[in-house]
Amino acid sequence: MAENTEEKKESINFIHQIIEEDNKTGKFAGKVHTRFPPEPNGYLHIGHAKSICLNFGTAKKYNGLCNLRFDDTNPTKESDEYVNSIMEDVKWLGFDWEDRRYHASDYFDQLYEYAQQLIKKGKAYVDSLSSEDFAKNYKGTPTKAGKNSPFRDRSVEENLDLFDRMRKGEFPDGAHVVRAKIDMAHPNMHMRDPSMYRIKHAHHHRTGDKWHIYPMYDFAHGLSDSIEGITHSLCTLEFEVHRPLYDWFIDELGVYHPQQIEFARLNLNYTVMSKRKLLELVEEGYVDGWNDPRLPTISGLRRRGYTPSSIRTFADRIGVAKRDNIIDVGLLEWSVREDLNKIAPRKMGVLRPLKLIITNYPEDKEELMDATNNPEDPDGGTRKVPFSREIYIEQSDFMEDPPKKFFRMGPGREVRLKYAYIIECVDFKKDPATGEILEVYCTYDPLTKSGEDQTGKKVKSTLSWVSAKHAYRTEVRLYDRLFNVEDPSDVEEGEDWKKNINPGSLEIIEAAALEPSLAQAKAGVGYQFERQGYFTVDTKYSTPDKLVFNRTVTLKDDWAKIQQAGN
RNA sequence: UGACCGAUGGUGUAACGGUAGCACAACAGAUUUUGGUUCUGUUUGUCAAGGUUCGAAUCCUUGUCGGUCAACCA
Numbered sequence: 001m002a003e004n005t006e007e008k009k010e011s012i013n014f015i016h017q018i019i020e021e022d023n024k025t026g027k028f029a030g031k032v033h034t035r036f037p038p039e040p041n042g043y044l045h046i047g048h049a050k051s052i053c054l055n056f057g058t059a060k061k062y063n064g065l066c067n068l069r070f071d072d073t074n075p076t077k078e079s080d081e082y083v084n085s086i087m088e089d090v091k092w093l094g095f096d097w098e099d100r101r102y103h104a105s106d107y108f109d110q111l112y113e114y115a116q117q118l119i120k121k122g123k124a125y126v127d128s129l130s131s132e133d134f135a136k137n138y139k140g141t142p143t144k145a146g147k148n149s150p151f152r153d154r155s156v157e158e159n160l161d162l163f164d165r166m167r168k169g170e171f172p173d174g175a176h177v178v179r180a181k182i183d184m185a186h187p188n189m190h191m192r193d194p195s196m197y198r199i200k201h202a203h204h205h206r207t208g209d210k211w212h213i214y215p216m217y218d219f220a221h222g223l224s225d226s227i228e229g230i231t232h233s234l235c236t237l238e239f240e241v242h243r244p245l246y247d248w249f250i251d252e253l254g255v256y257h258p259q260q261i262e263f264a265r266l267n268l269n270y271t272v273m274s275k276r277k278l279l280e281l282v283e284e285g286y287v288d289g290w291n292d293p294r295l296p297t298i299s300g301l302r303r304r305g306y307t308p309s310s311i312r313t314f315a316d317r318i319g320v321a322k323r324d325n326i327i328d329v330g331l332l333e334w335s336v337r338e339d340l341n342k343i344a345p346r347k348m349g350v351l352r353p354l355k356l357i358i359t360n361y362p363e364d365k366e367e368l369m370d371a372t373n374n375p376e377d378p379d380g381g382t383r384k385v386p387f388s389r390e391i392y393i394e395q396s397d398f399m400e401d402p403p404k405k406f407f408r409m410g411p412g413r414e415v416r417l418k419y420a421y422i423i424e425c426v427d428f429k430k431d432p433a434t435g436e437i438l439e440v441y442c443t444y445d446p447l448t449k450s451g452e453d454q455t456g457k458k459v460k461s462t463l464s465w466v467s468a469k470h471a472y473r474t475e476v477r478l479y480d481r482l483f484n485v486e487d488p489s490d491v492e493e494g495e496d497w498k499k500n501i502n503p504g505s506l507e508i509i510e511a512a513a514l515e516p517s518l519a520q521a522k523a524g525v526g527y528q529f530e531r532q533g534y535f536t537v538d539t540k541y542s543t544p545d546k547l548v549f550n551r552t553v554t555l556k557d558d559w560a561k562i563q564q565a566g567n
Numbered sequence: 568u569g570a571c572c573g574a575u576g577g578u579g580u581a582a583c584g585g586u587a588g589c590a591c592a593a594c595a596g597a598u599u600u601u602g603g604u605u606c607u608g609u610u611u612g613u614c615a616a617g618g619u620u621c622g623a624a625u626c627c628u629u630g631u632c633g634g635u636c637a638a639c640c641a
Contacts, residue, residue, distance in 0.1 A: 011581045011589075039641050074640060131639045141637060143569045177639050187570040189637045198639035217641045241571055241636050262572085264634090269578090275641095317590060319580045321573095324634055328578050331591055341604060376604070407602070416600055450600065462600045531601045559602045 013320040015054070015261050019062060019232060022259075028231040032064030035230050036090065036097075037221070039071045040082035040205075042275040043290045044089045044298045046311070046332070047266040053315035054263070055234055056095040067228055068097035071104045073220045075204035083205075085290075089298040094308045104220045105206045107227055111215045112167065114223060114253055115178055115196055119159045123252050124196060126162040127151045127179045138184065139192055145185035146192045152181065166199055169212035173199050180219075182248065190245045194218055222246030225258045233260040237322065266318065267326045269486040271296045277489070277497070286501060287482070291540070293550050294482040294505050304479065305526050305536030305552030310336040329481065333553045340526045340534045340552070342376050348385065348418070348464045349529035350513040351476060353392035355468060356440045358423060361389040366467075369419040370451065385515055387420050390468040392513040394531075397463050398440055400428070405562055407461040409440065416462045418530065422448040422455075464530045471513035476549045477538065478507040512549075521547055531555065 012020070023030050034055040038048065059066035068090060072078045090097070104111075118124035127149045129138065140146030154162075166176055178197040186192050196219040201212050222245075225233045240262045250257050272278065273296060281287045281295070290297055293304035301311065314335040318327050348371075367387045374380035393409065402410035409415050414424045423442040430437055447455050481502055488500040514529075521527060523537040533554035541548040 013580085017583090037641095041641080071641070077640075127639095134639090135637075139637060141569085144637095145569095146637090174639065189570080192637080195639055200639080214639095216639075221641085237572070238635055239641095244571095264573085317579080319590095321580070323573050325579065328591075331579075334591060337603090346601080372600095375599095375601085405602095418600055420600095453600095459600090461602080464601070528601085528603085531603070533603095555601075555603050557602070562602080 014322070015232070015234060015263060015320055016058065016061070018259075018261060019058070022231075023062070027259075031231050032059055032062035033066070033229055033231045034059045034064065034234060035067040035069050035225065035228060037069045037071050037224075037235075038086050039074070039077075039217075040079065040086060041074070041077040042082060042279065043085055045273055045278065046268060046296045046298070046301065046314075047273050048089075049093060049298060049311050050266040050315050050318065050320075051234070051236075052090055052093055052095060053312055054320060056090075057312075057315075058232070058234070064231070065100065066095070066097065067100040067102055067230070069102040069104065069224060069228065071217060071221060071224070072204070072206065073104050073215050073217050075200065075202040075214060078205060080205050085299065089302075092302060092308055093298070093311060102224075102228060103206055104215075104224050105204060107220070107224055108207060108211060108215070110227060111220055111223060114249075114255075115215075115219070116160065116163065118180065118196075118249075118252060119163060119178070120156055121252065122156060122181065124159070124178055124180050125152055125154055126159045126166070126176050127193070127195075128176050130174065131177070139189070140184065142187075142189060148184050149179070149193065152179075152193070163197075166197070166213050167211070169201065171199055173201055175199060178213075180245075180248070182245075188241055188244055190218070190242055191248070194245060218242055218245055219249065222249055222258075222260070223253075223255070225260075226250055226256045229256060230258040233258045235260060235262055236265040237262045238265075262322070263320050264322055264324055267324070268296060268329050268332065269326050270329050270481040270483050270488070272483070272488050272497070274489075280498070284498075286498065288540075293477070293538075294479050303539055303550065305340075305534060305550055306336050307339050307526065310339040313339065326486075336534070336553055337556070340528065343374075344526045344528040344534055345373050345380070346371070346375070346528050346530050347518055348466055348515045349476075349518065349532060349535070350392040350394050350464070350466050350471075351478075351509055351529075351532060352395040353466075353471075353511075353513040354395040354398055354437060354440060355390060356393050356398075356423075356442060356465070357390050358442050358444045359426070360443045363389055365389065367420075371419045383517060385419060385517075386467045386470040387417075388467045388469055391417070391465045392468055392471060393440070393463050393465050395437070398425075398428070398437060400430070400437065403566070405566075406559075408463060409461075414457075414459050416448070416450075416459050417444075417465050418462045419450050420465070421445060421450075422453075422457055422459055464532075466513045466515055468513070470516045472516050472519045473511045473513055474519075474547055474549070475541075476509045476512040476514075476535065476551065478509065478551045480505045480507075514549075518549075519547070521549070526552060528555075 036055045056066045128151050177195045179193040182191045184192050197213045200214050243260050291299035291303045368384035369387050370382045371385045398409045416422045421444040423444045427441040429439040482505045483500045484502045485500045491497045526534050526536050534552040535549045538548040538550045
């Protein structure tokens with residue numbers, strides 16, 4: 001056998017390389033078990049989608065499992081609302097955690113025991129310094145060593161007693177904290193006696209009022225991975241400096257040791273991704289809720305018309321590495337076009353209608369034209385579209401004085417109406433005051449009917465159209481990027497990043513003219529309005545008698561590029 | 568003046584000491600009853616300086632630039 005029969009070796013990311021190496025050496029006995037560990041304190045965004053695809057995708061690729069685990073260690077910020085939205089989003093993206101939905105709060109008893117063990121070992125202590133005092137006078141700075149808390153050498157008995165009374169709720173918030181006893185001079189700030197438990201008299205959305213103390217993320221997270229038997233804990237770069245701490249807890253406790261691997265988080269231009277900024281946009285009303293179609297949230301992308309498949313493709317294309325990156329939002333748009341092009345039913349829709357009257361077409365005549373549902377799908381079939389004397393075309397498809405490169409309609413020009421006839425422009429009506437074109441008059445050539453044309457006539461352009469009297473007049477919403485600049489957060493000291501918001505990011509068209517069949521459009525389906533873009537039924541503002549359409553993304557537009565180049 | 572991480576075309580991402588490849592973008596052309604799709608072609612890159620080697624994007628040294636870290640947040 002020739003071994004070099006074009007066996008293209010698949011290029012794999014550095015995490016999969018590590019996994020394959022581990023599988024070779026038997027480090028985890030060939031097992032791969034990952035997890036997606038969100039905090040239920042906000043909605044998921046496209047950056048989370050990268051992590052979800054990585055974790056679930058990796059498990060699938062290596063015949064392993066992936067858990068969904070909520071890191072719910074801060075009851076004052078977390079809620080079931082977020083738990084539910086996160087589950088909905090993960091499911092919608094196409095992933096399944098089966099029966100492995102866990103919560104860090106499931107492990108609170110175990111974690112409490114672990115903390116007791118560390119205290120008994122002399123590796124943890126109860127500190128009674130206030131957080132401000134500790135930060136200001138003991139923690140030190142990255143370039144300056146810290147110093148020991150005066151409570152650092154409390155006896156094991158006293159520590160255990162205090163910890164127990166913390167648990168029982170005997171102290172007010174902030175009175176004490178449990179710290180790991182590591183090294184106040186450590187060059188890694190996270191190793192300078194980090195806190196493990198704090199007092200919080202707060203109701204937890206799952207454990208109720210059972211606890212008056214809650215573990216810190218840094219204490220809970222790595223140990224939760226350990227408890228779940230995670231082999232490869234994939235997380236973002238900023239946790240790299242936390243890894244020595246997670247390892248310290250695990251090694252001091254002598255428990256199972258997962259391997260943490262850090263990768264660079266996703267950054268997208270022309271948008272913001274931080275939970276804080278997203279929250280600000282939502283709460284201050286700059287956008288229409290967490291699922292505003294302009295937001296990079298999963299729910300926003302869903303409402304906008306993005307498909308799960310397109311987001312998975314996107315995650316695949318951007319890759320996984322350790323260097324900082326800013327992905328061009330154009331790649332996300334490419335991903336959804338690529339998907340929708342293959343599956344979206346074609347329709348005709350005129351966004352900004354301009355009436356066109358075919359003067360030699362009988363007043364009361366109507367024809368049903370055969371239209372292809374999807375040229376990319378041989379089995380897609382055809383449909384009938386009504387045609388009549390008065391139709392709408394796109395305003396931008398007519399120019400009174402067209403330049404040479406403009407192929408569409410103009411005085412004296414001939415174009416084809418898709419699925420119908422070749423027409424010639426004989427006249428037009430203009431508002432003398434505004435210069436606005438009001439109506440266009442044409443004649444048609446009956447011998448050029450689509451599918452029956454024997455004339456051999458050639459035209460440079462084909463226009464989409466909608467019969468005026470049959471049109472489904474309804475609302476269409478056009479979206480543009482939410483920000484005018486690539487990096488909205490990059491503002492001068494004291495300036496508000498929200499000044500970069502694009503005031504034209506939402507354009508509402510009250511009465512577009514759509515092909516009548518669109519009145520029966522179904523939610524969740526992406527339609528292509530030919531020569532315009534992909535549109536989907538909005539799930540928030542549509543009513544049975546008035547559907548509202550969202551534009552997911554425009555089609556690629558070479559003419560727009562030519563126009564721009566001309567300016 | 569601390570610790571850790573990173574640096575490959577415009578943007579991402581491969582190449583694991585042996586011809587710098589792929590995707591997106593851009594540009595040119597072909598096809599097209601969507602200025603869409605598809606197809607063909609083209610342009611553009613190893614942060615810098617030394618060193619090791621027959622041979623360096625890859626190994627070593629130094630430098631430069633960028634990121635992360637000082638919550639009783641995650």
